[in-house]
Amino acid sequence: MKVLVILGHPRSPSLCSALANAYENGALAAGMEIEKIDLGAIDFDLDVHPVSPRDQPLEPDLERALQLITWADHVAFIYPAWWGVGPARLKGFFDRILLPGFAFRERDDGRFEGLLTGKTAHLITTLDMPPWVYRFIYRAPGHNAMKRSALGFCGITTTRILALGPVKDSEPVQRAQWLEQSRGLGFSLKNGALSYIDRITTKLKAWLKALRLQFYPMTWMAYTVGALGAAAASGNWNPWVYWLGYACLFFLEAATVFTNDWFDYESDRCNRNFGPFTGGSRVLVDKNLSFSELRVGIVMSLMAAAACTGLLVDYLAGNSAVPIVILIMTVLGLGYTAPPLKLAWRGLGELNVAVTHSFGVILCGYIFQGGGWNSPFPWLISLPLLLAVMPAIILSGIPDFEADKQAGKRTLVVRLGLGWTTLLVLVLAAAAPLVVILIKDQPALRGSFQGLLPWVLPHVCLLGFLLYRAWRQQRLCGRIDGLMVASLTYIIWFGLVPLLHLK
Incomplete structure (x- = not known):
């Protein structure tokens, strides 16, 4: 499996960058082909200036990102859920890279069709609140935006979401456990992006x-x-x-x-x-x-x-x-x-x-x-x-x-x-x-x-x-x-x- 790891945190080193490295190590141990994009280290304009993002030339780093997304069978996103959603840099990346004609298209009847079908995704997010609070009280706005509005709209199926928190005041032992969870999620790709139950359900x-x-x-x-x-x-x-x-x-x-x-x-x-x-x-x-x-x-x-x-x-x-x-x-x-x-x-x-x-x-x-x-x-x-x-x-x-x-x-x-x-x-x-x-x-x-x-x-x-x-x-x-x-x-x-x- 060709795996693309996208680090959405604008700073390194950070807990998210450590989680991305752990995920990458687990995927490599499982025999996957790995490529990585660090959004904090690449150069691109976050804003779309023309009416359509298609009319704005892609910077060389975004051209490479587009090629890697095309290449990948599976994409892992690691980012902090700031303000319930994520960093502006991750949102700007989506604005620029999920282009009409590449990620989706508008059909003659006015409906939209995702063009990245067949690809899967894992989401690893860090939180400053307990995951259950984020999910049940705030109703997981970032997860929904990623899984449905962005990736799902373009045809990518999100198969696992790993929410880790609260990060603030977390102990080194807790962080070590999170790193192991991230590594384990990357290693789980050895059996495919879906769990055994998910594979049965999907096939059914x-x-x-x-x-x-x-x-x-x-x-x-x-x-x-x-x-x-x-x-x-x-x-x-x-x-x-x-x-x-x-x-x-x-x-x-x-x-x-x-x-x-x-x-x-x-x-x-x-x-x-x-x-x-x-x-x-x-x-x-x-x-x-x-x-x-x-x-x-x-x-x-x-x-x-x-x-x-x-x-x-x-x-x-x-x-x-x-x-x-x-x-x-x-x-x-x-x-x-x-x-x-x-x-x-x-x-x-x-x-x-x-x-x-x-x-x-x-x-x-x-x-x-x-x-x-x-x-x-x-x-x-x-x-x-x-x-x-x-x-x-x-x-x-x-x-x-x-x-x-x-x-x-x-x-x-x-x-x-x-x-x-x-x-x-x-x-x-x-x-x-x-x-x-x-x-x-x-x-x-x-x-x-x-x-x-x-x-x-x-x-x-x-x-x-x-x-x-x-x-x-x-x-x-x-x-x-x-x-x-x-x-x-x-x-x-x-x-x-x-x-x-x-x-």
Whole structure:
């Protein structure tokens, strides 16, 4: 690990300089590569004189500092928390060195993105008060400023903070203990910048991020509608089969989102408009997970789905439709981005997602509970849902437009352009309640769509208004989180209302 030690105390010798030396010695003993910047010994102007710090030439010492920050995997800051925050020299250093285009950038949608992701930091601060007073009474203003407002804003993750105090009237024995703590913190880098618990927690968070759990309720709702429809027709309900079947779909969906991250890596890497609903999970781009780890996740998810399929087939012996429909769902799910199909790269990905999340999962729920694949219920109830899903899936390609185009990914948005895409979304969103009007009185549906229109019609009007306003204001070229929320919640009505009727 390449470690940069930054001493923020303006004077040497000092307790902070001794702590920095102790940390450096511990890191060297752990086998780290070490570089050091003593802010009290370098020459630079603390103040930013132009409107932007980019317009102020960097002094040679700051040029070297910028190169060292780029070089480092891990940065340790050692400084006194004067007036609760730190020395003016440390603040001036940040003002001059954390430049736009180097440490962060402003995106087209007005939001900011840290550019120093993947780096970690340790903070060692000296105090003239007990650490618990600083933390709980003064609420650790300096720690928050460093961890969140400065380093965190630029993408650097602070993994440990060592607060030492009170320094005033401290005994030599106490200072010797502090020096040993600092040395131990530097030596702990031998096992990485994170503690064992932190590594487990960080990796768990990365896997949860990769799963993209925000999309799973849609699958569960549609699957449950299918299962309840079959139970209403036959009068039988098998909870074991229900949960086993959903586990199978869950693991298939997990394998699908993992493969999406894998095969969409080039597009995601170029994407500057990513958000919670678009641009993938970014666990590979942000180096939260490696390709080998994600490959293990794909294999394990498929193995778990295969095990659930085997149990289902054994339990539902004689129902040949079960393995067939699961096989189709597997091919369509993985084929969204995985070769040879790569449906999302050919302009068929949107239709693929809409089919699997409407007809596919509803048919699974229906068949697993003993219903016949040729029954009209799953097909009729799926049609409005398909039309409701399509707008959200198509809209999710708008923030990815430039990145997909650059990567050669021919999504519907890339093929049609923003204008025709907007029109298609409006038509599909309006078609969903129209189809409900046409089929809601079909006996096979058992009144599942009764009471849906009073909720759906205002929502589709809202969706149309938001889409038209975004198009008129030329805001369909970056993040569209509000529009995505409106389109995704629109889908819920087509699952929730039937669910309440069938429960």
